[in-house]
């Protein structure tokens with residue numbers, strides 16, 4: 001029987017890696033919220049469930065607009081932007097990792113709270129691994145939570161701090177949280193940026209004119225407004241930007257940096273820079289490494305668009321096998337779509353990706369994708385490509401097998417739903433029904449990022465590949481949702 005159409009993921013966007021969140025803040029420019037809207041638009045790939053902006057102007061004070069859906073559909077409307085006046089603003093685009101999983105507007109960020117010393121808005125990319133425990137103890141001591149988001153713990157911890165200023169209260173609060181956080185906060189006069197001691201999530205600083213400062217998850221969001229890139233906020237650093245300048249401090253105990261290696265593979269935009277390195281170049285280099293590690297005789301190298309493209313270019317360059325667009329992506333496909341009826345789905349509707357049949361027929365094809373999570377995409381693409389008459393299909397994956405869930409700001413399926421957690425490479429190859437399947441090694445991935453290989457104390461967080469969690473996901477362990485590796 002046909003189901004009622006529902007707003008659900010489309011057939012190529014099943015329950016897999018939802019990205020993270022994007023954050024952006026601006027101070028010292030008229031109508032700062034317009035810059036924030038543009039910055040968030042550039043960061044839309046990091047979160048497409050919802051977005052929000054908070055701004056401040058002495059009259060009317062703090063203003064906040066939070067909406068489900070894309071930035072372009074909400075924050076281009078002049079009557080909405082007119083509600084966000086002022087020279088200081090910050091915003092957020094969200095993929096939820098906590099709470100009601102995207103269903104409640106009260107969880108949409110920035111969150112806002114009024115303290116004795118004034119208001120404060122908070123936008124958070126990451127995930128707090130001890131949020132459940134903190135929440136329980138805060139509620140026991142009288143806190144009244146307004147949302148189901150982990151981020152709200154920061155606000156209640158700030159409320160309990162006896163420090164005299166908002167930045168000092170933030171420091172107190174953030175010393176008590178565990179996990180990953182890149183946070184942009186704003187008061188009436190300050191734009192604040194903080195990264196957790198391991199710097200799991202990115203945060204960049206940019207400059208606009210003489211007095212303007214911006215903070216953003218990625219450099220592509222600086223480019224969109226023509227801001228000058230200044231530097232990355234360091235792991236464990238807090239910067240306070242005012243129209244007068246920048247103040248920096250390091251309020252946390254020092255820890256080994258553990259930037260998310262998956263940002264290089266998939267999350268960040270290829271036109272962004274991380275650690276002075278182009279994300280595109282790292283991805284292309286992953287393809288080069290992959291061609292060296294897992295060569296195969298074939299006629300064409302085709303990317304699974306868009307995210308497999310730079311690695312496919314690298315694979316083609318290194319192997320000398322021609323690059324071709326064997327799969328075409330419908331650029332108008334959003335992340336969410338009204339799910340077609342079962343009848344239409346059974347017809348094999350290809351909403352997002354389609355095969356370039358004339359190109360593929362009779363060819364031995366190497367397909368390069370960035371990752372396999374549940375295997376949904378690979379399975380469907382293999383079917384399509386064989387259906388189009390390909391002679392052979394070889395998958396090459398630009399990341400090691402994803403075997404462990406992320407607890408640091410990416411919404412991954414539970415372990416048992418990760419294909420690589422339940423099958424070996426050979427089993428996956430047979431399950432997908434392809435002629436060969438190879439993943440890049442962890443060392444190869446590290447080499448592509450400019451390292452010599454994976455050191456004993458890994459230079460990155462790579463927990464979703466290795467199971468080495470740099471911060472114990474204590475809530476999940478307590479709930480029995482994850483069983484860590486013996487020596488992890």
Ligand SMILES: O=P(O)(O)OC[C@H]1O[C@H](OP(=O)(O)OP(=O)(O)O)[C@H](O)[C@@H]1O
Pocket residue numbers: 012013014015016017266304305306307308369370371372373374375376377378
């Ligand atoms: O094994 P799966 O569970 O199918 O997940 C893996 C796929 O998901 C992502 O693509 P997605 O279609 O989400 O986004 P993209 O268009 O950015 O590549 C990723 O690039 C892989 O193609």
Ligand SMILES: NC(=O)CC[C@H](N)C(=O)O
Pocket residue numbers: 019020021094095096097098099107109124125126127128149150151409410411
């Ligand atoms: N993906 C993220 O960075 C999410 C931030 C925060 N944990 C939330 O659920 O809103």
Ligand code: SF4
Pocket residue numbers: 200260261262263405406407408409410461462463464465
């Ligand atoms: S577990 Fe994976 S996705 Fe999550 S922060 Fe670590 S490397 Fe990134």
Ligand SMILES: [Mg+2]
Pocket residue numbers: 304305306307308369370377
């Ligand atoms: Mg993809």
